[in-house]
Structure formats: C-alpha cells, structure tokens
Amino acid sequence: MAFTPPKETYTGKVYTTTIGQADRAVNMGGESVLPFHSFEGVTPNRPVIACEIMDIPPAEWPDTVKEVYSGVGDDPVKWAQHCETTLNARMIALRLAGTHPDNENRSADDAAKVVKDVLNAIKVPLIIIGSNHAEKDTEVLVKASEVAKGHNCIIGKAQEANYKTIAASAMANDHKLIAMSELDINLSKQLNIMITQLGFSKDRIIVDPMCSALGYGLEYTYSVMERIRLAALTQNDTLMQQPMLADVGVYVWKIKEVSATEDQLPEWGSLKERGIAWEAQTAASLMLAGAELVIMRHPEAIRTVEAFIDELS
Amino acid sequence: MLIIGEKLSIIAKRVREAMMKRDKGPIQEIAKAQQAHGAGMIDANIGPAEGQEDLMEWMVTTIQEVVHLPVCLDTTNYQALEMGLKVHNNQWGKPLINSTSNDPERHPIMELAAKYNSDIIALTVGKGGLPADAEERCGIAAELMALASSYGVPMENIYLDPLVLQIATTQDQALKVIKTINMFQQLNDPPMKTVVGLSNISNGCPKKIRPILNNHFLTLLLYEGLTAAIGDAEELITTVKTVDVMLNNTLYAHSYLEM
Numbered sequence: 369m370a371f372t373p374p375k376e377t378y379t380g381k382v383y384t385t386t387i388g389q390a391d392r393a394v395n396m397g398g399e400s401v402l403p404f405h406s407f408e409g410v411t412p413n414r415p416v417i418a419c420e421i422m423d424i425p426p427a428e429w430p431d432t433v434k435e436v437y438s439g440v441g442d443d444p445v446k447w448a449q450h451c452e453t454t455l456n457a458r459m460i461a462l463r464l465a466g467t468h469p470d471n472e473n474r475s476a477d478d479a480a481k482v483v484k485d486v487l488n489a490i491k492v493p494l495i496i497i498g499s500n501h502a503e504k505d506t507e508v509l510v511k512a513s514e515v516a517k518g519h520n521c522i523i524g525k526a527q528e529a530n531y532k533t534i535a536a537s538a539m540a541n542d543h544k545l546i547a548m549s550e551l552d553i554n555l556s557k558q559l560n561i562m563i564t565q566l567g568f569s570k571d572r573i574i575v576d577p578m579c580s581a582l583g584y585g586l587e588y589t590y591s592v593m594e595r596i597r598l599a600a601l602t603q604n605d606t607l608m609q610q611p612m613l614a615d616v617g618v619y620v621w622k623i624k625e626v627s628a629t630e631d632q633l634p635e636w637g638s639l640k641e642r643g644i645a646w647e648a649q650t651a652a653s654l655m656l657a658g659a660e661l662v663i664m665r666h667p668e669a670i671r672t673v674e675a676f677i678d679e680l681s
Numbered sequence: 682m683l684i685i686g687e688k689l690s691i692i693a694k695r696v697r698e699a700m701m702k703r704d705k706g707p708i709q710e711i712a713k714a715q716q717a718h719g720a721g722m723i724d725a726n727i728g729p730a731e732g733q734e735d736l737m738e739w740m741v742t743t744i745q746e747v748v749h750l751p752v753c754l755d756t757t758n759y760q761a762l763e764m765g766l767k768v769h770n771n772q773w774g775k776p777l778i779n780s781t782s783n784d785p786e787r788h789p790i791m792e793l794a795a796k797y798n799s800d801i802i803a804l805t806v807g808k809g810g811l812p813a814d815a816e817e818r819c820g821i822a823a824e825l826m827a828l829a830s831s832y833g834v835p836m837e838n839i840y841l842d843p844l845v846l847q848i849a850t851t852q853d854q855a856l857k858v859i860k861t862i863n864m865f866q867q868l869n870d871p872p873m874k875t876v877v878g879l880s881n882i883s884n885g886c887p888k889k890i891r892p893i894l895n896n897h898f899l900t901l902l903l904y905e906g907l908t909a910a911i912g913d914a915e916e917l918i919t920t921v922k923t924v925d926v927m928l929n930n931t932l933y934a935h936s937y938l939e940m
Contacts, residue, residue: 557934565939599932607940608932 375408376401380604382597382660383571384413385544385611387459388493388520394458396660397611402597403658404680415655415677417670418495418663419457420617421447423474423482424466430627432643433617433666448486455670461495461663462486463618467508468499476511484515495522495663497546497615502529510537517541522574522661524548524613528559535568546613548576551588553595560607570606574661576613581620582650589614590657597658614654617665620647648672682921683722683909685753685777686715687880689740690726700727703739709747716748719921720914722777723748725765726755734758737765745770753802753911755779759789766797775800779911780842781829783807783821791832801834802876804842805861811846815861818843822868840876840909841865848894849885855898862905877902879912896920903928 384398396416401409425442426434434441440450444462451457462483466474483496496512498505505525510533513523524546526534531547538545547563549556556577564570577592593612600609620626626643628636636642647669651662655677664670688711691697699707712723725740727733738761741752751774754765762778769776780802781790794801805812805821812818822841829839843861846854858877866872879902883894899910899917903924910917922938925931934940 554933554935557932558936561934561936561940565936603931605932607934 373407376405378409378601380601380606380609382600382611383609385571385574386520387495387522387544389518390491392491392493393520394493400601402601403656406681411681413660414681415659416459416661417457417651417673418459418461418661419451419455419667419670420461420463420663420665421451421486422463422465423479424472429621429665430643432626432640433621436667444482445485445489448490452490452492455667457492457670459493459495459661460486460490461497463497463499464508464512465499467504468501469504470501471499476508479508480511480515483512487516487519487521493521494519495524495546497524497663500525502527506530506533509534513537513541513543516543520544522546524574525576526559526563528555528562531559531563532566535563535566538572539566539568544572544574546574546576547610548578551578551580551585551592553577553592553599556592556596557599557605557607560610564607570610573610574613575608575610576615579615579619579654581616581623582646582653583625584619584623586650586653590653593654593657593659611660612658613661613663614651614659615663616647616651616654617663620650621665644669644672648676652676682903682907682925684720684914684917684921685722685724685876685909685911686712686718686720686914687724687726687878687911688715688913689724689744690755691728692726700736700740705743705746708740708743712744712748712750715914716750718914719918720750722751722753722774722909724753724755724779724911726779727758727761728756730756730758730761734760735764737761738768741765741769741776745773749773751776753777753779757787757790759793762790762793763797766793766799769797769799775838777802777840780804781825783825788828791829791834794829794838795833798838800838800840801829802840802842803829804844806844812844814857815843815864818857818861819864819868822865822873826868826873836869836873837871840874841868842876842878845877845879845881845898847884847886848882848898855882859901859905862902862907866906872906874908875906876909876911877907879910879917892916900924 381400382397385396387394395413398412440446464479466472467479498509522544523538525548527548547559549559580589596608599605651673723744727736730736776799778801781787782804803825805818843858862875865875882898883891899920926933
C-alpha cells in the first residue's frame with residue numbers, strides 16, 4: 369500500500385497584504401498553512417526580502433556590508449536606485465536613522481524630503497522606518513506618511529508608546545503599519561487590539577514581534593513568531609493573522625561575530641563569509657518561524673536566502 | 682462555545698405581545714442586542730403555537746432581516762417548524778431544531794432535521810419522567826442517536842441536552858448534569874455535541890443570585906467540554922471568554938474581554 373503523508377488542516381488563514389503600486393506591487397501572506405507547507409494547503413505568495421537603505425551614510429556599519437554600498441551609500445536616492453536596478457530588490461526599506469536625537473537629530477522635514485526623493489526615484493514598494501526613538505518617530509513618521517500618500521507604503525514602527533499618532537497618520541494616508549512589541553506574544557496581540565480600536569483595519573497591520581540575531585536571542589523571536597502563526601492557523605485568531613516582519617539586518621550587523629577581525633579570532637574563519645552567513649542564517653530561520661517580510665542588508669546574504677526560498681517553494 | 686441567545690421567548694410578556702401583533706420592532710431589537718453581546722445563534726421560542734403555524738416563519742425572517750445569524754427554532758409544532766426551516770437563510774449557518782426527545786410524539790421532528798439538513802437538539806428525557814442520573818441520560822442518548830440514524834440524521838447534526846434541573850429543588854442533579862456532559866462526548870468519535878438550557882439551573886431562585894448561579898454552573902460545564910448553551914449572552918459572555926482563555930482556546934491579551 370502506498371504511503372500517504374499525514375496532512376494538517378487549519379481553520380485560520382494569514383491576511384493577504386499588497387504593498388506598492390501597479391505592476392511593481394508586491395503581495396504578502398495569504399497562506400493557510402505553516403511556512404513552506406505547500407503540500408498541505410495554499411501558499412500563494414513568496415516571502416519578501418526588502419533591501420535596507422538609510423537617510424545617512426552607513427558609517428556605523430561593519431566593513432563587510434559598508435563596502436558593497438560604497439559609491440551609493442552617501443546618497444539615499446542613488447542607494448535606492450542601486451538596490452532596484454543593480455540588485456533587483458523587490459522592495460526597499462528606508463531607515464530614517466539620521467533623525468535620532470543621539471545621531472544627527474535630523475528634522476522631520478529633512479526626513480520627509482528624503483522619503484519624497486527616494487519615492488520619485490524608484491518603482492518598487494517602500495518601507496519607511498523611523499529611528500526607533502518613540503517620541504521623535506511620532507513627528508518624523510507623520511510627515512513621512514503624508515509625503516508618501518498614494519504610494520501604499522509600509523510605515524513603522526508603531527509601539528505601545530506612540531501607536532496612536534502613527535496609526536492615525538498611516539490610516540489617513542492609506543499606508544500599512546508595522547506594529548512592534550517586545551518579544552511578548554500577549555503584548556503583540558494587545559497592541560493589535562489597541563490599534564484596531566482606533567479604527568485601523570486589522571488586515572493592514574504588519575506584526576513585528578521584535579527581531580534578534582542568531583546567538584543573541586534568536587530563539588525568543590523564533591518562538592514568539594511560531595506561536596503567533598499557530599494562534600492564527602489553529603485558533604483562527606483574527607488579531608494574529610497579519611503577515612510578520614523580521615528586521616534582520618539591523619540586529620545582525622552590530623554583533624561581534626560580524627566585525628571581529630581574522631587577526632583577533634583566526635579560528636572563526638573568514639570575516640566576510642562569517643557576516644554574510646550570519647545574516648542569511650538568521651533570516652532563513654525566521655522565515656521558517658513564519659516571517660513573510662524580511663529586511664536585510666548584504667546582497668550576497670539576500671541572494672542566498674532567495675535561493676533558500678526557491679528550494680523550499 | 683456557542684451562546685444561543687434566549688431572550689426571544691413567548692413566555693416574556695413584551696415578546697409575546699410583539700409575536701401576537703406581528704410587530705417586528707421589539708423582536709429585532711432583542712435579536713440585535715443578543716448578537717452585539719456575543720450570541721452566535723438566536724433562539725425563537727414560540728411555544729406550542731397551536732393555530733399559529735405561520736408564526737415561526739415570521740420569526741425566522743424577522744430575526745434574519747437584522748442579524749446575520751442562524752436561528753434556533755424552539756417549538757413542538759411540526760408544521761410551524763417546517764415553515765420556519767423553509768425560509769431559514771443557511772448562509773448564516775445551519776438552523777437548530779429545539780427539540781426532539783425520547784417521547785415518541787417528538788420523534789417525527791427528526792424527519793425535518795434530515796429533510797432540511799438542520800441541526801437538532803435531542804433532550805435526554807423519555808415519557809416516563811425525569812432522568813435520575815448521568816448513566817440514565819446516556820442510555821436515553823444512545824437510543825436517540827440510534828433513532829436519529831434511522832431517520833438519516835448525521836451524528837454531527839445532533840446536540841445532546843442532559844436537561845438541566847433546578848438547583849433549588851433538585852440540588853444533587855447539578856453535579857450529575859456536569860458529569861453527563863463529559864460522558865455524552867464519549868458516545869461517539871468525533872465527540873457528540875452538547876447543549877444545555879442554562880438558566881434552568883437558577884429557575885425559582887431570587888433574581889439577584891440567578892446570574893451568579895448561571896455563570897458558575899457554566900464554568901463547570903465548559904470545563905467538561907460543553908458545546909453550546911441557551912442563555913442570555915450579555916450575562917454569560919464574560920465567563921465564556923474568560924474560560925476560553927483559561928483553557929488555552931484563545932490567546933490572552935489585556936483587552937480580551939473587548940474582543
């Protein structure tokens with residue numbers, strides 16, 4: 369008798385979210401099964417990798433990832449075009465790091481101008497992320513959201529401390545919203561409830577349960593993501609059925625393993641390979657946990673993960 | 682758990698008057714309120730409805746005009762039931778017949794359940810008086826299941842009802858009913874669905890303590906796996922949501938009661 373593999377069936381389904389416009393619009397989510405379980409049900413959309421750029425030059429980035437953007441990293445518009453045309457990015461994530469008070473403390477108007485210029489220069493969808501300063505982000509993201517109206521972007525990150533203003537602005541300007549909580553599934557659901565109670569549609573939220581790099585708490589992010597997806601599928605929890613974001617690059621490219629030199633730690637092997645592998649491994653792991661959207665920095669790591677998706681799809 | 686909103690009963694004066702005058706206003710208002718409070722189905726209790734065979738038809742259409750929920754058709758009148766089933770909009774879920782029992786006069790109702798692929802409540806009581814304990818209830822349930830099969834009613838369309846009795850007069854029956862909910866489920870695989878007429882537990886008790894009795898009894902029944910309860914959604918919803926969290930059926934969030 370032929371062997372029939374057992375199949376799980378689920379009651380819930382992840383919302384389908386469309387970002388961007390026209391023929392470059394990207395769909396995410398829509399699956400009714402666990403990640404890559406295409407043998408059990410529908411997985412209509414491939415996970416998306418967004419290539420990260422910033423409003424300021426990547427001076428703080430380790431050499432491995434800074435060097436690949438030399439010549440474009442000093443200009444967000446050139447950087448964005450490079451990602452779109454040379455690297456064939458499906459989506460770009462613009463981090464407004466320069467607006468942080470401890471960084472260059474750039475104004476909301478400066479940030480809005482960068483957003484506008486970048487949007488004019490690219491056709492692929494844009495994710496607009498603040499500097500992770502709850503108070504400053506309120507001001508910066510509201511302005512950014514206004515100038516990006518009509519581009520169907522993702523705006524974030526809305527957190528417990530600032531979600532009201534940012535969600536209202538995303539709603540008024542027809543963007544999707546990243547809702548970020550800090551590695552706590554119950555607080556993640558709670559934030560989604562509070563955002564929807566403002567009148568924001570729950571299928572326009574992207575959930576960020578907070579990322580972490582391999583070796584630096586990855587298993588916490590993995591576990592929260594996995595449980596969110598199980599609540600979505602097995603309990604049909606409509607407040608946990610949003611696509612999930614893993615903001616990988618920013619967490620990976622600051623740890624010791626991607627910057628300690630070969631002279632210091634020869635037993636760790638090639639510094640360049642180590643960094644790329646670290647980013648690719650972190651991203652691939654979180655896709656297995658359920659992330660539909662991953663923000664990454666190194667083109668080779670992105671290519672590796674795209675190949676990984678090809679293998680599993 | 683499914684709450685079957687019980688407020689539309691001919692026993693209530695305001696509802697009875699609206700039924701007799703065919704006045705949609707109060708009926709629709711109560712149905713909408715029950716839905717807003719979390720009812721997943723609306724019970725329409727029209728009593729025996731002798732000479733009022735078209736009343737259930739009117740109730741079903743009146744309710745479903747304003748709430749997109751299935752209706753629990755609560756009457757012993759065969760003809761009224763059939764007229765109600767004919768107009769029921771199954772887009773919002775299957776109708777539920779309330780009820781058949783082991784009284785031979787109530788057996789023909791099973792034909793309707795089979796004909797209209799409706800769900801049906803099977804009350805585990807016979808003609809010979811009230812069941813004494815959980816074992817007797819299960820015995821009657823088994824007979825009813827066999828009978829339903831012979832009528833062509835699938836097991837998953839049956840809700841077994843252990844018959845809740847009054848705490849004030851037959852205190853020892855409360856625990857027997859709780860035990861029955863557990864045992865009913867073991868009569869079939871997949872487990873049989875179960876339902877109770879919850880507020881019967883506090884019938885005859887002071888008005889002030891009725892909600893307390895109803896809610897605590899419900900908690901115990903839910904722990905045993907109860908599928909549905911006929912009751913007042915507004916009074917019960919907090920218990921249902923909280924027990925769902927306790928039993929890990931729903932993910933906890935601080936605002937879980939608002940969802």
